[in-house]
Amino acid sequence: MQKNERVSFGSKLGAILAAAGSAVGLGNIWRFPFEAGNHGGAAFILIYLACVLILGMPIMIAEFTVGRHSKASTGKAFGILAPGTQWKLIGYLGVLAGLLILGYYSVVAGWTLEYILASLNNGFAGQGPEDFVASFQEFSQDPLRPIIWLLAFLFFTHYIVVKGVKDGIEKSSKIMMPVLFILIVVLAICSVTLPNAGKGLEFLLKPDFSKLNADVFLGAMGQAFFSLSLGMGCLSTYASYFGPDTKMGKTALSVGAIDTMVAILAGFIIFPAAFSVGIQPDAGPSLIFITLPNVFQQAFGGVPFLAALFSLMFYVLLALAALTSTISLHEVVTAFLHEKFGWKRNRAAILVTAFCVVTGVLSSLSLGAWDAKFFNLSFFDLLDFVTAKLMLPLGGLLVCLFVGWYLKKSVSRDELTNYGREKAPYFSVYMFILKYIAPIAIALIFINELGILS
Numbered sequence: 015m016q017k018n019e020r021v022s023f024g025s026k027l028g029a030i031l032a033a034a035g036s037a038v039g040l041g042n043i044w045r046f047p048f049e050a051g052n053h054g055g056a057a058f059i060l061i062y063l064a065c066v067l068i069l070g071m072p073i074m075i076a077e078f079t080v081g082r083h084s085k086a087s088t089g090k091a092f093g094i095l096a097p098g099t100q101w102k103l104i105g106y107l108g109v110l111a112g113l114l115i116l117g118y119y120s121v122v123a124g125w126t127l128e129y130i131l132a133s134l135n136n137g138f139a140g141q142g143p144e145d146f147v148a149s150f151q152e153f154s155q156d157p158l159r160p161i162i163w164l165l166a167f168l169f170f171t172h173y174i175v176v177k178g179v180k181d182g183i184e185k186s187s188k189i190m191m192p193v194l195f196i197l198i199v200v201l202a203i204c205s206v207t208l209p210n211a212g213k214g215l216e217f218l219l220k221p222d223f224s225k226l227n228a229d230v231f232l233g234a235m236g237q238a239f240f241s242l243s244l245g246m247g248c249l250s251t252y253a254s255y256f257g258p259d260t261k262m263g264k265t266a267l268s269v270g271a272i273d274t275m276v277a278i279l280a281g282f283i284i285f286p287a288a289f290s291v292g293i294q295p296d297a298g299p300s301l302i303f304i305t306l307p308n309v310f311q312q313a314f315g316g317v318p319f320l321a322a323l324f325s326l327m328f329y330v331l332l333a334l335a336a337l338t339s340t341i342s343l344h345e346v347v348t349a350f351l352h353e354k355f356g357w358k359r360n361r362a363a364i365l366v367t368a369f370c371v372v373t374g375v376l377s378s379l380s381l382g383a384w385d386a387k388f389f390n391l392s393f394f395d396l397l398d399f400v401t402a403k404l405m406l407p408l409g410g411l412l413v414c415l416f417v418g419w420y421l422k423k424s425v426s427r428d429e430l431t432n433y434g435r436e437k438a439p440y441f442s443v444y445m446f447i448l449k450y451i452a453p454i455a456i457a458l459i460f461i462n463e464l465g466i467l468s
């Protein structure tokens with residue numbers, strides 16, 4: 015591959031922020047709270063944290079290794095590192111997962127735009143909890159409105175991806191990430207001071223292990239992969255743009271810490287708010303869209319301007335977080351088509367966007383007008399299940415096997431130590447986890463889910 019021509023991120027911080035921008039998204043703020051809510055709260059969160067630490071961190075470093083060493087996007091990287099073998103299928107699996115996620119993810123990203131508009135029009139003023147539930151249902155089941163927002167979001171993503179890595183991805187991440195973090199802290203403080211917030215905090219912090227079952231483990235593992243953007247080569251594609259001085263271990267820890275902090279803070283926003291107004295924490299994908307408007311009304315309802323301002327800030331934040339993630343999903347597939355078939359980036363990107371328009375529209379319709387069920391799931395839920403709970407953990411498992419067993423150990427060591435210029439005292443623990451612990455853990459969670467263990 016044209017090693018010397020490949021563009022790279024302008025700085026080490028840029029690399030961290032771009033990777034964190036991919037990781038932090040709807041997964042943290044929309045998906046984490048509803049998965050935690052569906053699976054009983056604190057116990058799920060503990061298992062989630064264990065998954066991030068034991069599976070997420072080593073696999074992230076392994077993906078970084080694959081990306082930077084091959085200097086290619088995930089679709090090509092395995093072919094370069096293991097020519098003439100079938101390992102390249104890991105890359106293809108990842109590209110497919112990215113493509114499938116981008117479709118339904120953009121639907122939810124589009125919802126944030128509707129809520130930005132509603133905040134601007136002060137559309138939440140004077141409404142109560144039931145009104146928010148009803149208006150969300152009415153909106154998400156509408157055959158047209160969500161689709162218009164979905165298209166807007168996809169086109170915006172398309173535009174940034176076409177502008178290229180340094181100008182588009184890095185610059186936007188550098189501005190968006192810090193803004194996002196500040197806003198989220200402010201909102202968490204507002205939420206925990208609501209009346210009755212205590213019950214929400216208890217749900218978040220007091221584990222009830224009697225609720226543990228196979229679904230909780232699969233859910234927590236899937237959420238960890240989804241939230242960290244792992245198992246599909248997204249971070250390995252970004253790592254192919256890392257400079258030679260970027261430290262793998264430190265970058266992975268920073269990304270993992272930022273991502274986890276945002277998810278936990280989102281929990282501190284959503285659950286106190288939900289309990290405060292009597293909304294069930296297992297409301298599913300609608301959770302943040304029905305609890306949040308309540309927070310703004312309850313916390314600042316006396317001053318309508320403030321209520322509107324805070325809800326505007328929140329949904330703008332969510333849209334930005336989603337955008338840095340959709341950019342990364344799009345980039346994986348676009349870079350794959352560009353490198354594999356030699357198509358111009360522009361042309362590759364158009365194809366990706368067109369495909370996602372189709373899956374996105376179908377996902378959106380499947381929440382209302384189109385009531386077909388696949389294994390008892392709507393098309394939207396099917397895409398979420400297949401990608402987050404099957405494809406990503408499977409991709410992660412294969413990356414462990416590839417880096418742990420196939421790739422030369424010296425390659426891993428060189429990448430982790432920047433060819434001897436840095437220390438990596440954790441190297442042998444890392445290799446042990448990649449070889450044994452992580453693959454066995456993932457396999458056990460899969461097997462457990464199939465009911466073979468119970």
Ligand code: PHE
Pocket residue numbers: 036037038039040041042115239240241242243244246248339340342343
């Ligand atoms: N991690 C992103 C989020 O939390 C979603 C994502 C998954 C992005 C996989 C890229 C790859 O929203």
